[in-house]
Amino acid sequence: MDINYITIIGLVAAICTTVSSLPQAIKVVKTKQTRDLSLGMYWILIAGISLWGVYGIFIKDLPRMCSVFCSSPQF
Numbered sequence: 001m002d003i004n005y006i007t008i009i010g011l012v013a014a015i016c017t018t019v020s021s022l023p024q025a026i027k028v029v030k031t032k033q034t035r036d037l038s039l040g041m042y043w044i045l046i047a048g049i050s051l052w053g054v055y056g057i058f059i060k061d062l063p064r065m066c067s068v069f070c071s072s073p074q075f
Helices: 005-019 020-030 039-058 062-074
Strands: none
Touching: 005 039, 020 039, 039 062
16 A cells, blocks of 8 residues: 555545544543533544545545535534
8 A cells, every 4th residue: 555645645535534532522521511611523524525625626536525615604
């Protein structure tokens, strides 16, 4: 398997979007309250979605680029 910078961008994007809810889960466990949201969760999620967009552009994957475009207005 050839690992280059494009593959690394995809891997980091996958990690970010997968673990983005972890800061929120930790905060809920510590505070035992769900009314406050973790800012860290959103920063990691935004980073992951942005990296997915960059990755989609590099590999010329239109569905991935479109999904990022649809996800972006949430932020």
